[in-house]
Amino acid sequence: MSxxxxxxxxxxxxxxxxxxxxxxxxxxxxxxGAFTAVNDLTLTVPAGSFFALLGPSGCGKTTTLRMxxxxxxxxAGDIFLGGQDVTRLRPYKRPVNTVFQNxxxxxxxxxxxxxxFGLKRRGRKKVDAEVARLLDLVELGDRGRRRPxxxxxxxxxxxxxxxxxxxxxxxxxxxxxxxxxDLKLRRQMQIELxxxxxxxxxxxxxxxxxxxxxxxxxxxxxxxxxxxIEQMGPPGELYxxxxxxxxxxxxGQSNLVAGHVTRMRxxxxxxxxxxxxxxxxxxxxxxxxxxxxxxxxxxKVFLDSxxxxxxxxxxxxxxxxxCDVSYTGVSTQYLVRMPWGQELTVFEQNTGARELFRVGAxxxxxxxxxxxxxxxxxxDAHAGVEYEDLGT
Amino acid sequence: xTATLVRAGRWxxxxxxxxxxxxxxxxxxxxxxxxxxxxxxxTADVAYQFNGFTLANWSxxxxxxxxxxxxxxxxxxxxxxxxxxxxxxxxxxxxxARHHFRGRSIANVGIFLPMASPEIVMGSSLLALFVSAGxxxxxxxxxxxxxxxxxxxxxxxxxxxARLSGMDxxxxxxxxxxxxxxxxxxxxxxxxxxxPGIVGAAxxxxxLSFDDYIITNLVAGQxxxxxxxVWGVSRREIPPQINVIGTAMLLVxxxxxxxxxxxxxxxxRA
Amino acid sequence: xxxxxxxxxxxGADDQQQPPPPRRSRTGYLLLLPGTLWLxxxxxxxxxxxxxxxxxxxxxxxETGYQLTFAFGNYVDAIDDYATEFTRSLLYGGLATLFALxxxxxxxxxxxxxxxxxxxxxxxxxxxxxxxxFLIRTLSWKMLLADQGVIVEVLRFLHILGDDGRLLATAPxxxxxxxxNFLPFMVLPLYAxxxxxxxxxxxxxxxxxxxxxxxxxxxxxxxxxxxxVAGTLLTFIPAAGDYINVELLGTPQQTMIGNRIQSxxxxxxxxxxxxxxxxxxxxxxxxxxxxxxxxxTDELL
Numbered sequence: 001m002s003x004x005x006x007x008x009x010x011x012x013x014x015x016x017x018x019x020x021x022x023x024x025x026x027x028x029x030x031x032x033g034a035f036t037a038v039n040d041l042t043l044t045v046p047a048g049s050f051f052a053l054l055g056p057s058g059c060g061k062t063t064t065l066r067m068x069x070x071x072x073x074x075x076a077g078d079i080f081l082g083g084q085d086v087t088r089l090r091p092y093k094r095p096v097n098t099v100f101q102n103x104x105x106x107x108x109x110x111x112x113x114x115x116x117f118g119l120k121r122r123g124r125k126k127v128d129a130e131v132a133r134l135l136d137l138v139e140l141g142d143r144g145r146r147r148p149x150x151x152x153x154x155x156x157x158x159x160x161x162x163x164x165x166x167x168x169x170x171x172x173x174x175x176x177x178x179x180x181x182d183l184k185l186r187r188q189m190q191i192e193l194x195x196x197x198x199x200x201x202x203x204x205x206x207x208x209x210x211x212x213x214x215x216x217x218x219x220x221x222x223x224x225x226x227x228x229i230e231q232m233g234p235p236g237e238l239y240x241x242x243x244x245x246x247x248x249x250x251x252g253q254s255n256l257v258a259g260h261v262t263r264m265r266x267x268x269x270x271x272x273x274x275x276x277x278x279x280x281x282x283x284x285x286x287x288x289x290x291x292x293x294x295x296x297x298x299x300k301v302f303l304d305s306x307x308x309x310x311x312x313x314x315x316x317x318x319x320x321x322x323c324d325v326s327y328t329g330v331s332t333q334y335l336v337r338m339p340w341g342q343e344l345t346v347f348e349q350n351t352g353a354r355e356l357f358r359v360g361a362x363x364x365x366x367x368x369x370x371x372x373x374x375x376x377x378x379x380d381a382h383a384g385v386e387y388e389d390l391g392t
Numbered sequence: 393x394t395a396t397l398v399r400a401g402r403w404x405x406x407x408x409x410x411x412x413x414x415x416x417x418x419x420x421x422x423x424x425x426x427x428x429x430x431x432x433x434x435t436a437d438v439a440y441q442f443n444g445f446t447l448a449n450w451s452x453x454x455x456x457x458x459x460x461x462x463x464x465x466x467x468x469x470x471x472x473x474x475x476x477x478x479x480x481x482x483x484x485x486x487x488x489a490r491h492h493f494r495g496r497s498i499a500n501v502g503i504f505l506p507m508a509s510p511e512i513v514m515g516s517s518l519l520a521l522f523v524s525a526g527x528x529x530x531x532x533x534x535x536x537x538x539x540x541x542x543x544x545x546x547x548x549x550x551x552x553x554a555r556l557s558g559m560d561x562x563x564x565x566x567x568x569x570x571x572x573x574x575x576x577x578x579x580x581x582x583x584x585x586x587x588p589g590i591v592g593a594a595x596x597x598x599x600l601s602f603d604d605y606i607i608t609n610l611v612a613g614q615x616x617x618x619x620x621x622v623w624g625v626s627r628r629e630i631p632p633q634i635n636v637i638g639t640a641m642l643l644v645x646x647x648x649x650x651x652x653x654x655x656x657x658x659x660x661r662a
Numbered sequence: 663x664x665x666x667x668x669x670x671x672x673x674g675a676d677d678q679q680q681p682p683p684p685r686r687s688r689t690g691y692l693l694l695l696p697g698t699l700w701l702x703x704x705x706x707x708x709x710x711x712x713x714x715x716x717x718x719x720x721x722x723x724x725e726t727g728y729q730l731t732f733a734f735g736n737y738v739d740a741i742d743d744y745a746t747e748f749t750r751s752l753l754y755g756g757l758a759t760l761f762a763l764x765x766x767x768x769x770x771x772x773x774x775x776x777x778x779x780x781x782x783x784x785x786x787x788x789x790x791x792x793x794x795x796f797l798i799r800t801l802s803w804k805m806l807l808a809d810q811g812v813i814v815e816v817l818r819f820l821h822i823l824g825d826d827g828r829l830l831a832t833a834p835x836x837x838x839x840x841x842x843n844f845l846p847f848m849v850l851p852l853y854a855x856x857x858x859x860x861x862x863x864x865x866x867x868x869x870x871x872x873x874x875x876x877x878x879x880x881x882x883x884x885x886x887x888x889x890x891v892a893g894t895l896l897t898f899i900p901a902a903g904d905y906i907n908v909e910l911l912g913t914p915q916q917t918m919i920g921n922r923i924q925s926x927x928x929x930x931x932x933x934x935x936x937x938x939x940x941x942x943x944x945x946x947x948x949x950x951x952x953x954x955x956x957x958x959t960d961e962l963l
Contacts, residue, residue, distance in 0.1 A: 430805070510946060637795070
C-alpha cells in the first residue's frame with residue numbers, strides 16, 4: 001500500500017516532532033536469492049514516536065529492522081536518520097540500538113559489563129554511575145554483578161533494554177522483545193516499555209507478530225504482509241476501519257460477508273447482502289461498486305431473538321441459528337449459522353442483563369451502520385486468518 | 393513376592409545401562425591401574441611383573457638411562473606442535489565457520505582426510521617425501537615437528553569449529569550494534585567465547601603429539617621421543633620408571649582439567 | 663575431541679527467515695591459507711610422492727637411489743605377497759570396531775542420559791587414558807594377559823580356557839588391545855551426538871505407545887547415527903593400520919599390514935612399502951565410501 005509520508009503525517013497529528021530526526025525509509029527492498037523479503041518500502045517514523053511493525057512471521061518486518069540496524073544490507077533503497085543517509089554505514093557507526101529477540105546478552109560478561117559495553121566501545125571511561133542509573137531504571141539495581149544466564153527471562157529482557165538505552169540512540173529497535181516471555185510477564189513488560197519510552201522520549205520501532213502487543217503500546221501501527229505495508233495508522237483507526245481483508249483478519253477478528261453495492265448516498269453506501277440491505281458509512285468503504293465484502297467486528301454485533309423490530313440506522317440480518325456457544329467469563333462467543341450457510345461470530349459482554357442463548361436458538365443479528373466497513377471483493381476473504389491463530 | 397521381584401527387575405533394567413557403562417569404564421581403567429601400580433615396582437624385568445614396592449622410581453625417574461632426554465624431547469615437540477597446530481587450526485576453523493568462500497566442500501574434505509588416513513600411511517608418505525627431496529640424512533626434530541603439526545591440525549579445526557558453530561552469531565551482531573567495530577567485536581566477544589574451545593583443542597593436540605609413535609618413528613631419524621624410548625625398551629627389560637611418566641602425565645592432565653573447571657565456576661559465581 | 667568428525671555447513675543456520683550473513687571477503691581465504699598450505703605440503707604432496715614412490719624400480723636402495731619406472735608390478739607383488747595380512751588387518755580392524763561400538767554405545771548413552779551430575783566426571787574418565795601413553799597402556803595389557811596373570815587364571819578356572827590355554831600372543835589379545843586403544847575415539851563422537859538428542863523426543867515416543875526398546879530403535883538410534891558413523895570410522899581406520907598391538911600382544915602369526923609396511927620401510931624397500939601403503943589407503947577409502955553410502959550419511963564428507 002502506498003503508505004506515503006503525507007498520509008503518515010496525517011495519521012499522527014499528536015506526535016511531537018523532534019528536530020528533524022525522523023527515521024525515513026525510501027523505496028527499501030531486500031532480496032534473498034529469488035525471495036523478496038521487503039518490497040519497495042517507503043515510510044517515515046517521526047522522532048519520539050512508538051512505532052510498531054506488525055505482521056506474520058516471514059512478512060519482512062525483521063528484515064526491515066535489521067536493515068535499519070545495519071545488520072542486513074538493502075538490495076535497493078535508502079535509509080535516512082534525520083537528514084543523514086545511513087544506508088551504507090556499518091552497524092557500529094549508527095546511532096541506533098537493538099533489543100534482540102533472544103536478547104543476545106554476552107554470557108561471559110556480568111550484567112553491569114553488558115550494560116556498559118556500548119559506552120566503553122565509544123571510549124567512555126567513567127561509566128559506573130550511568131550503568132547504575134540504567135539498572136535502576138529497569139529495576140535491576142542489585143543484579144549488576146550477576147551473569148545474564150542467572151537471571152530470569154523477564155530480567156534478561158530488561159538487561160537487554162538497559163544495554164541498548166544507555167547509549168541514548170536516536171532510534172531504539174525492538175525485535176519481538178517479549179516473544180520469549182509468558183503472558184503475564186509480557187503484559188507487565190508491555191506497560192514497562194511504554195513507561196520507559198514516555199520517560200526517555202526516544203523513537204521506538206517495535207517489530208512484533210502479536211497484534212495485541214502492537215495495539216497496546218504503539219502510537220502508530222504498520223501492518224506488514226509479504227514485504228509490503230498493507231495499512232498504517234493509529235491502532236484504533238486500523239481496527240475500526242481496516243482497508244484490506246488482511247488487516248481486517250490479522251488485527252482482531254472480522255465477519256466478512258459477500259454482497260454488492262446497490263446505491264451510493266451522501267455519506268452512506270447501500271449494499272445488498274443475500275437479499276437484505278445493509279448500510280455502511282462512506283468513510284469506511286474501500287470499494288464503491290460491484291461485488292464487495294461487507295465487514296463487521298464480532299463485538300459490534302447485537303443478538304436478539306428472532307422477529308424483534310429495531311431502530312433506524314441499524315443493519316439487521318435475520319434468521320440465524322446459534323450453532324456454538326463458548327463461555328469465556330468476561331464474554332460469550334457465539335457462532336451463528338446464517339440462512340445462506342455461512343457461520344458468523346458474535347461476542348457479547350456477560351453483563352448479566354439477559355440469559356445466554358442456547359445452541360439451536362433462532363436469532364437476528366444487528367449492528368450500526370458506522371461499524372460496517374466495505375472492502376474490495378477481489379481480495380481473499382481469509383487473508384491473514386491463519387496467522388492470527390499462530391500468534392501468541 | 394512377585395511384586396518385589398518385578399520391582400527388583402525394574403531396578404536392574406533401569407540401572408543396567410549404567411552398570412554396563414561402569415564395567416566399560418573399568419575396562420578402560422584397568423591398564424591405567426597397572427601403570428600406577430608398576431610405577432612403584434622395584435625391579436626391571438622382561439616378564440613385566442610386580443616384584444616389590446619402592447618409591448625410588450618416583451624420587452629419581454631419570455635413573456633409567458636416556459628416558460628423561462626422550463621425555464624432554466617429547467615435551468619440546470609437543471609444546472611447539474601444539475602452538476603451531478592450534479594457531480593454524482584456529483584460523484582455519486574461523487574461516488570455515490564464519491566466512492563464505494569458494495571450494496568450501498573441498499576444504500572440508502581436505503581437513504577430514506588426515507583424520508581418515510591410517511597413521512602408517514601418513515608417516516610413510518611423509519618419509520617418501522623427505523627421502524625423495526633428499527632429506528633422508530636430516531630426519532630429526534624438524535621433520536617430527538612438521539609431521540606432528542600436520543596430524544594435529546585437523547583435530548584442532550574440528551574442535552574449534554564445533555565451538556564456533558555452537559555459538560550464537562547474534563552475539564557478534566549485538567556487539568556491532570553496540571558500537572564495537574570488527575576488531576573490538578572479535579577481541580571482546582568472539583574470542584573470549586571461543587577460548588575454552590581453543591584450550592580444549594590445544595590439550596588434545598598436545599596429547600596426540602606427546603603420544604604418537606607410528607608416524608614419529610618413520611620420520612624421526614636418529615632422534616628419540618618418549619614413545620620411541622618405550623618401544624625400544626619394550627622388548628628388553630622394561631624399566632618401571634616409564635610408568636612414573638605415564639602416571640605423572642595422567643595426574644597433570646586431570647589437574648589441568650579440574651583447575652580449568654574450578655576457574656570457570658569461580659568466574660561464573662563472581 | 664568434542665565433535666563427531668567434521669560436519670560441514672555448521673555455520674549456524676539458526677535464523678528462521680534469513681540465512682546468517684557470513685562475510686564474503688578475502689579474510690576467509692587469508693585465514694585458511696597457512697593451514698591449507700601446511701596440509702598441502704605435508705599431507706597431499708607426500709601422498710603424491712608416496713604414489714610415485716610405489717612405482718619406482720624395486721631394485722633401488724637408499725644408497726643407489728630410486729628410479730621412477732612405473733613399476734606397476736609393485737602392486738601385483740604387494741597384493742600377491744601380502745593378501746593374508748591385508749585380510750587380517752581388515753578383519754581385526756572390523757572386529758575391534760564392532761566391539762568398540764558394543765562397549766562404547768552403552769557408555770556414551772549412560773554419560774549422555776543417565777549420569778546426571780557425574781556427567782563431566784565420567785567424560786573426564788573417558789578422556790583420561792589419552793594422557794597416559796598409548797604404548798605404556800598396551801604394555802600393561804601384556805602384564806594383565808600374561809599366562810600367570812589373574813585374567814588367565816580366572817578363565818582357566820571357569821574352563822573357558824583350557825588348562826594350558828593362553829591369551830597373550832593370540833589373536834583375541836590383539837583384537838582386545840585394538841578395541842581398548844581406540845575405544846575413546848568411539849565413545850566421544852557417540853556421546854556428542856547422543857547428548858544433542860532432546861530427551862523429550864524419547865518421552866514423546868513413549869507417549870506414542872513405543873516400548874523402551876522400540877523407542878530406542880525408532881528414535882534414539884537413528885538420531886545418533888551421525889555419531890555411530892563418525893565413531894566407527896575414527897576407530898576402524900587407525901585400528902586397521904595399527905601394528906603396535908600385534909607387536910606387543912601378538913605373534914608373527916597375527917601380523918597385520920602395518921607391521922609389513924613398517925619393516926619394509928625399515929629395510930629400505932621403499933617402493934614395495936609405498937605400494938602396500940597406497941593399497942591400504944585405497945582399501946580403507948573404498949570401505950569408508952561404501953560404508954557412508956550404506957549408512958546414508960553423505961553429508962559427512
